Amino acid sequence: MSIRTAARLILGYAALVESGAAMVRFRERTVAFMSAMERATALGRRLVVIGDPDAGMHTRLARAYGCGDVCVDLNGCPKCPMTIVADITKGPVPELTADSSVVFVSCVLEYVPDLEAALAEIARIAGSAENVFIVNVQPWTLTARLYPNARWRGTTAVGSKVDMRPVGLDEKLVATGVVGALAAAAFWPKGKGKR
Known part of the structure; x- marks a missing residue:
């Protein structure tokens, strides 16, 4: 087997795995959002969605969850009827009182500058771990790094310890380098570089 063929097989496998992980995440988001909606209805609380449901690359293609009763996002949520433009890492969101809501967070915590502050604000709004529903990008994927x-x-499991680590520049560079080298080996034009 040639290096070109091996590189193409490895890239194809990686693309398949990443696509599968995205599909699993889509399903997890849908199930967690439905559970959060049911809990909010049962408790007579508002459902607060942290992060614009349409902000990610995949979520623009097919929406896995809705806006809830109110959506909180740094830039707002153009398609959501009730939006609060706020940074959950900058202290209490004034419009959301303590222990007042059920909170749904999907693939947002991976991008916040201050993880502890974000988790503290989510806990303040929800009041208890049973009122928090979180979906994360799978930590082993290229998506989590790149x-x-x-x-x-x-x-971040509800009611459990948070097991999130910083994505370092070294980790990003290694992942980028490996993918770049494989792409170069897979798609470099034949005959280039020979004299």
């Missing part, structure tokens, strides 16, 4: 502005990778 998605623009990714700062953290890991998991």
Whole structure:
């Protein structure tokens, strides 16, 4: 087997794995959002969605969840009827009182500058771990390392310890270098570089 063929097989496999992970994440988002909606209805609380449901590359193609009763995002949520433009890492969001809502967070914590501050604000709004529903990018994926502005990778389980670690520049460079080298080996034009 040639290096070109091997590189193409490895890239194809990586693309398949990343696509599969995205599909699993889509399903996890849908299930977690439905559970959060049911809990909010049962408790008579508002459902607060942290992060614009249409901000990611995949979520623009097919929406896995809705806006809830209110959506909180740094830049707002253009398609959501009730939006609060706020940074959850900058202290209490004034419009959201403590222990007042059920909170749904999907693939947002990976990008916040201050993870502890974001988790503290989510806990303040929700009041208890049972009122928080979080979906993370799978920490083992290339997406967790290479998605623009990714700062953290890991998991945040409701009522459990947070296991998120910073995505370092070294990790990004290694992943980028490996993917770049494979792409070069797979698609370099035949005969180039020979004299």
